[in-house]
Amino acid sequence: xxxxxxxxxxxxxxxxxxxxxxxxxxxxxxxxxxxxxxGKNYFPSNIQGLPTWYEIRVTGDxxxxxxxxxxxxVAMNAQTYAKDLAEVxxxxxxxxxxxxxxxxxxxxxxxxxxxxxxxxMCNEHFEGARARIxxxxxxxxxxxxxxxxIDLEIITxxxxxxxxxxxxxxxxxxxxxxxxxxxxxxxxxxxLPVTVKPMxxxxxxxxxxGNTAAGLGCVYAGATVGAWYPITxxxxxxxxxxxxxxxxxxxxxxxxxxxxxxxxxxxxxAIGVVLGATWNGAxxxxxxxxxxxxxxxxxxxxxxxxxxxxxxxxxxxxxxSTGMPTRTQQCDFMACAFASHGDTRHVLLFxxxxxxxxxxxxxxxxxxxxxxxxxxxxxxxxxxxxxxxCPELQWDESYVPDRGKVLSAEELESMTKxxxxxDVDGDGIPYRTLPGVHPKGSYFTRxxxxxxxxxxxxxxxxxxxxxxxLLVKWETARKxxxxxxxxxxxxNRVGIVSVGSCDGAVNEALxxxxxxxxxxxxCRVKAFPFSAEVRxxxxxxxQIYVVEQNRDAQLRALLMLDLExxxxxxxxxxxxxxxxxxxxxxxxxxxxxLAKGQAA
Amino acid sequence: xxxxxxxxxxxxxxxxNNLGLTVxxxxxxxxxxxxxxxxxxxxxALIQAVFELGIEPHRLAKMSGIGCSSKTPAxxxxxxxxxxxxxxxxxxxxxxxxxxxxxLTYIGVSGDGDxxxxxxxxxxxxxxxxxxxxxxxxxxxxxGLTKGQYSASADVGTKAKKGPANxxxxxxxxxxxxxxxxxxxxxxxxxxxxxxxxxxxxxxTHKGFALLDIISPCVTFNDHEGSTKSYSxxxxxxxxxxxxxxxxxxxxIKAAYDEGEAMPVELHDGSKIVFRKLDRxxxxxxxxxxxxxxxxxxQRGEIITxxxxxxxxxGDMHNLSGSVDKPLASIPYQELNPGKEMLAKVxxxxx
Ligand SMILES: Cc1ncc(C[n+]2csc(CCOP(=O)(O)OP(=O)(O)O)c2C)c(N)n1
Ligand code: SF4
Ligand SMILES: [Mg+2]
Numbered sequence: 001x002x003x004x005x006x007x008x009x010x011x012x013x014x015x016x017x018x019x020x021x022x023x024x025x026x027x028x029x030x031x032x033x034x035x036x037x038x039g040k041n042y043f044p045s046n047i048q049g050l051p052t053w054y055e056i057r058v059t060g061d062x063x064x065x066x067x068x069x070x071x072x073x074v075a076m077n078a079q080t081y082a083k084d085l086a087e088v089x090x091x092x093x094x095x096x097x098x099x100x101x102x103x104x105x106x107x108x109x110x111x112x113x114x115x116x117x118x119x120x121m122c123n124e125h126f127e128g129a130r131a132r133i134x135x136x137x138x139x140x141x142x143x144x145x146x147x148x149x150i151d152l153e154i155i156t157x158x159x160x161x162x163x164x165x166x167x168x169x170x171x172x173x174x175x176x177x178x179x180x181x182x183x184x185x186x187x188x189x190x191x192l193p194v195t196v197k198p199m200x201x202x203x204x205x206x207x208x209x210g211n212t213a214a215g216l217g218c219v220y221a222g223a224t225v226g227a228w229y230p231i232t233x234x235x236x237x238x239x240x241x242x243x244x245x246x247x248x249x250x251x252x253x254x255x256x257x258x259x260x261x262x263x264x265x266x267x268x269x270a271i272g273v274v275l276g277a278t279w280n281g282a283x284x285x286x287x288x289x290x291x292x293x294x295x296x297x298x299x300x301x302x303x304x305x306x307x308x309x310x311x312x313x314x315x316x317x318x319x320x321s322t323g324m325p326t327r328t329q330q331c332d333f334m335a336c337a338f339a340s341h342g343d344t345r346h347v348l349l350f351x352x353x354x355x356x357x358x359x360x361x362x363x364x365x366x367x368x369x370x371x372x373x374x375x376x377x378x379x380x381x382x383x384x385x386x387x388x389x390c391p392e393l394q395w396d397e398s399y400v401p402d403r404g405k406v407l408s409a410e411e412l413e414s415m416t417k418x419x420x421x422x423d424v425d426g427d428g429i430p431y432r433t434l435p436g437v438h439p440k441g442s443y444f445t446r447x448x449x450x451x452x453x454x455x456x457x458x459x460x461x462x463x464x465x466x467x468x469x470l471l472v473k474w475e476t477a478r479k480x481x482x483x484x485x486x487x488x489x490x491x492n493r494v495g496i497v498s499v500g501s502c503d504g505a506v507n508e509a510l511x512x513x514x515x516x517x518x519x520x521x522x523c524r525v526k527a528f529p530f531s532a533e534v535r536x537x538x539x540x541x542x543q544i545y546v547v548e549q550n551r552d553a554q555l556r557a558l559l560m561l562d563l564e565x566x567x568x569x570x571x572x573x574x575x576x577x578x579x580x581x582x583x584x585x586x587x588x589x590x591x592x593x594l595a596k597g598q599a600a
Numbered sequence: 601x602x603x604x605x606x607x608x609x610x611x612x613x614x615x616x617n618n619l620g621l622t623v624x625x626x627x628x629x630x631x632x633x634x635x636x637x638x639x640x641x642x643x644x645a646l647i648q649a650v651f652e653l654g655i656e657p658h659r660l661a662k663m664s665g666i667g668c669s670s671k672t673p674a675x676x677x678x679x680x681x682x683x684x685x686x687x688x689x690x691x692x693x694x695x696x697x698x699x700x701x702x703x704l705t706y707i708g709v710s711g712d713g714d715x716x717x718x719x720x721x722x723x724x725x726x727x728x729x730x731x732x733x734x735x736x737x738x739x740x741x742x743x744g745l746t747k748g749q750y751s752a753s754a755d756v757g758t759k760a761k762k763g764p765a766n767x768x769x770x771x772x773x774x775x776x777x778x779x780x781x782x783x784x785x786x787x788x789x790x791x792x793x794x795x796x797x798x799x800x801x802x803x804x805t806h807k808g809f810a811l812l813d814i815i816s817p818c819v820t821f822n823d824h825e826g827s828t829k830s831y832s833x834x835x836x837x838x839x840x841x842x843x844x845x846x847x848x849x850x851x852x853i854k855a856a857y858d859e860g861e862a863m864p865v866e867l868h869d870g871s872k873i874v875f876r877k878l879d880r881x882x883x884x885x886x887x888x889x890x891x892x893x894x895x896x897x898x899q900r901g902e903i904i905t906x907x908x909x910x911x912x913x914x915g916d917m918h919n920l921s922g923s924v925d926k927p928l929a930s931i932p933y934q935e936l937n938p939g940k941e942m943l944a945k946v947x948x949x950x951x
Binding site: 032205207255260265269271272276282302400401439447 | 656657658661663673678679680681682685686689691692693695696697698699701703721722724725729917918922923924929930931935936937938939940942943944946947951
């Protein structure tokens with residue numbers, strides 16, 4: 001059986017040995033051939049010496065999620081050889097470094113083992129221990145290129161771009177790739193029955209990770225203050241913001257910075273910095289992950305009650321507690337929605353891809369300013385740190401930031417008296433002022449009980465008036481947040497509701513189910529509070545499968561709480577082992593649930 | 601406690617500052633603290649200092665945490681914006697506020713509990729950033745607002761109203777600040793307004809982190825016999841090391857100082873701090889000397905006061921990070937957005 005542009009390559013290496021660039025090279029080369037790819041990095045919470053895997057799914061159909069299959073395993077790590085062999089799908093191939101013959105070489109029926117003496121060839125060809133190790137990890141790219149017919153010229157082109165300033169490295173890498181390539185051509189039947197053939201499906205697309213896209217979004221949104229405390233998997237978001245700022249936010253002539261990044265002492269301080277900055281009129285944000293959200297709790301409630309904008313990125317990772325810091329999950333929905341004590345609730349956005357991370361970032365700043373409240377963007381490790389193929393990011397030059405209801409000096413001048421928490425417009429959003437603008441604008445920002453005039457109060461009626469008005473604002477938020485993405489298959493009484501990075505797996509599952517004549521409708525929520533369309537969608541169906549990546553069905557719980565939907569109508573389909581969800585899981589679970597329904 | 605509104609009549613001859621404002625224009629709401637609380641005296645000194653400096657009320661930002669002390673920003677300059685944050689976290693909020701707009705004058709009011717227990721981390725780190733602000737610890741050795749528990753500044757042997765004497769070592773904000781690199785460090789006493797006002801003026805003018813540790817007795821929970829933060833104890837062991845005068849830019853140094861003892865230090869805006877050493881051997885520009893002196897004074901049981909250390913040359917947070925001169929919050933969006941063409945260029949890196 002031969003297959004074109006439908007193959008999964010997984011590479012097992014040891015972290016800290018330079019394999020990341022080889023894997024990126026392979027993936028990019030396929031992408032440049034016009035063939036859609038999905039890349040997933042499975043790495044340990046460790047700096048050097050532990051097993052790590054990279055998975056490249058070549059998907060001519062342009063699916064977005066990982067696959068539950070491995071066709072070609074490049075087993076570069078002797079430690080995990082047995083596990084890696086076991087993982088290969090029957091009919092697949094395993095490539096290993098045959099420099100040192102293994103007496104206990106494991107074989108498996110149905111898996112073709114291809115030995116390539118990578119170390120020996122590199123030792124003979126290169127000088128120096130470091131170069132030999134690095135080149136061994138590049139040489140396998142050549143082997144895979146030969147086996148799958150990946151264009152060597154494209155690979156060379158990529159090397160020339162990467163090492164534009166270090167020409168000698170181009171040659172070195174090229175030689176290494178050639179070693180692998182030639183060996184494979186001489187010793188194996190190339191190509192394999194699975195191949196990569198040029199297509200035209202990646203034009204207008206890029207390969208980018210969500211944290212980079214979000215960091216870029218912060219720059220485009222006009223954020224000037226970023227505060228953070230490093231935590232996987234959010235760190236690269238601030239790294240990206242910093243790198244883009246260094247390029248775009250220098251004052252001409254002086255080279256001074258039009259941004260300020262505060263590496264705070266912890267996440268409590270990071271969110272404090274953000275609130276101080278937004279109080280003073282800057283757009284400010286903090287990227288973090290679950291443990292950081294826990295620490296930010298008190299301040300988040302403060303911001304909700306004192307009505308200060310803030311943008312928080314929670315790049316979710318597997319919990320509870322420290323959990324598995326380098327594994328993905330969608331496990332902070334509840335923690336974020338109700339972060340802090342008291343009657344507190346927050347606006348959440350759920351991007352489903354790096355592309356959406358960029359646009360969500362901008363939307364988050366607009367919503368935070370408009371609603372004068374924290375807005376949390378919940379991506380996850382899969383979106384944040386993995387390379388995704390997505391449409392090129394576009395910029396609409398007509399964009400003007402929505403800074404919300406901020407009174408200018410002139411407006412204040414013409415007012416008799418300013419009161420901070422009056423609902424002048426009936427939308428639950430009061431007017432605010434910035435310090436230093438006008439004497440009439442001054443008020444006392446506090447987390448203690450306050451009246452609608454902004455004065456301290458312990459009076460029941462005055463207190464209630466303000467917290468009730470916050471509910472009016474909540475309903476305004478419901479109208480302002482992005483609505484869901486809905487796909488109707490055909491009229492059907494069963495639907496799927498899902499969120500964020502499940503999207504790729506659900507979409508692919510819908511196609512596969514359709515092949516079995518099962519048509520399901522699909523609603524992907526993009527924000528909390530849920531807009532009216534989400535309720536409408538759910539109400540149209542007898543049964544809803546809620547697909548999400550956590551143990552406790554947190555999205556389902558939010559739907560119950562926010563929309564008062566009967567829990568019996570919502571069946572949880574939960575994937576929470578730390579690996580990104582895939583279509584096979586969704587298909588199997590849907591089939592199992594449908595079968596249950598028929599049995600009953 | 602009194603809820604009576606203050607009458608707002610001013611005498612025609614009442615002094616006016618450079619803005620034509622009187623001291624009444626710098627007052628706030630009526631205090632709700634206990635009568636005799638040291639914090640109220642500090643509020644009065646603050647009002648006097650900002651009035652004398654002629655700071656436009658709306659260009660002043662009053663920051664605080666939680667505690668009786670942290671309530672006081674409501675009691676001065678009601679025409680200023682205030683940010684009464686959460687317990688122990690005023691430093692981070694002020695950092696962010698200053699990051700966004702370094703053109704305002706920042707006063708942070710905190711307590712010994714707010715700064716030295718729950719907020720010790722933030723206190724330490726705001727010093728490291730050399731944030732341009734005047735940071736006041738109204739130090740009473742107890743948690744006033746939660747009814748009198750020992751705080752981290754309680755001295756060994758000091759006695760609470762009920763229960764045993766304190767056995768744990770205190771955290772001294774002044775020596776902590778010297779160790780962490782604060783650039784203006786002073787100690788005062790709420791009962792000595794004359795000393796306090798110039799110290800506050802200097803702190804507000806100093807460009808960088810200025811700490812004022814002010815002994816401020818809690819009359820309700822820590823002013824009894826056996827307490828080392830009471831009025832009587834403080835008065836008894838109170839020791840002026842240095843007297844300071846604050847001289848605004850362009851003004852002449854008038855006071856006559858003994859040769860060799862008066863020491864003017866010029867601040868970034870041209871104003872001067874003039875030290876009058878009451879102790880000949882003290883050198884307030886040497887961090888090491890300040891540290892040693894302070895440690896010895898503790899052994900002598902003295903509460904030394906005055907401007908104990910100054911470094912007027914180190915850059916503040918913005919200098920250190922190289923920010924533009926304009927406040928970040930005032931930069932128009934067009935200058936912040938790289939635009940469509942740039943995005944297209946960026947995209948080419950990801951192809
Ligand atoms: C997170 C949190 N924990 C506890 C409290 C209760 N609390 C309020 S004020 C205070 C101590 C204040 O002491 P200090 O800063 O010395 O101020 P003082 O009242 O003595 O001026 C405490 C523990 C709180 N407000 N927040
Ligand atoms: S309890 Fe103590 S600190 Fe608080 S107001 Fe009363 S005297 Fe002042
Ligand atoms: Mg206290």
